[in-house]
Amino acid sequence: MASDPGVRADSADSADDSHVAVHPDSAINSVSVLSEDSRRRMFTFIRRAGRAVTRDEAAASVGISRKLAAFHLDKLVEAGLLRTRYGRPGGIRKVGRQPKVYEPTDAQITVNIPDRRHELLADLLLDAVLTEQADENATQAAMRTAERRGRQLGEAAREETRPGRLGPERGLTVCERLLDRYGYEPVRETPTRLRLRNCPFHPLAGKAPELVCGMNKAFLSGYIDGLEVSGVEAVLAPEPGECCVRLSPSEHDHDGRTVQDR
Secondary structure: OOOOOOOEEEEEOOOOOOOOOOOHHHHHHHHHHHHOHHHHHHHHHHHHHOOOEEHHHHHHHHOOOHHHHHHHHHHHHHOOOEEEEEOOHHHOOOOOOOOEEEEEOOOEEEEEOOOOOHHHHHHHHHHHHHHOOOOOOHHHHHHHHHHHHHHHHHHHHHHHHOOOOEOHHHHHHHHHHHHHHOOOOEEEEEOOEEEEOOOOOOOHHHHOHHHHHHHHHHHHHHHHHHHOEOOEEEEEOOOOOOOOEEEEEOOEOOOOOEHHHO
16 A cells, blocks of 8 residues: 655645645645745744734844835745735724735645645544444444545536546546546556556555555545446555555446446
8 A cells, every 4th residue: 555656745725525635736836935934934924923914014024125025925825825905913993095914824735745645534534433323333434434425526526527428438537637636646557447556545554454445445436436437446456555446347337237238
């Protein structure tokens, strides 16, 4: 379940049910703007202020001109680290035009090389604990929540893209988009077989492979079913240095009917 070296980054605003992953360039760009010393110190000052900060205050915090501070602040806004509005610091009301003020966004920026999705695994396990039913054990609850989350993502993707009927080849093409966004590093071995080079849950998967790999398979199976891809299934196929799951040809579609009979 270990991963080969790769580059991936993600940015998440919250640990909600969707766990929306964005293009790695977005997170990398957000982090890279903090490489400049004055910019980074201004960002730290604004985060610790506990209130919106004016351009003059930001400039004074690092001892630079107002004009130069404006340049750095705009970069932080473009990177999604700060947001702006017009208002008085501390809510003080005065006559006249209100100055532009800056405050941190709620964005959580994470860069992992290779990509990891431990927050998704933790959220699934938390859901399992909170929704465990009387007739199931903890492992069964974890499998259920993983399959349900994957199915929800698949249904949402189908609703958004409206791809029509999805056979194995087109279905895997659609699946690749989510797999890439979630750090699986998919590689198309054949038109109907997808290999996953990275495990987003490493190294935790190595500590409890039966549980984590089972949840991984359930998550991807749910996504395939929600997306309504025919002739493809998620199967356990552990390989050193890779994800334990592959997407391979199946004799049945998402409704359990034989593909050849359709």
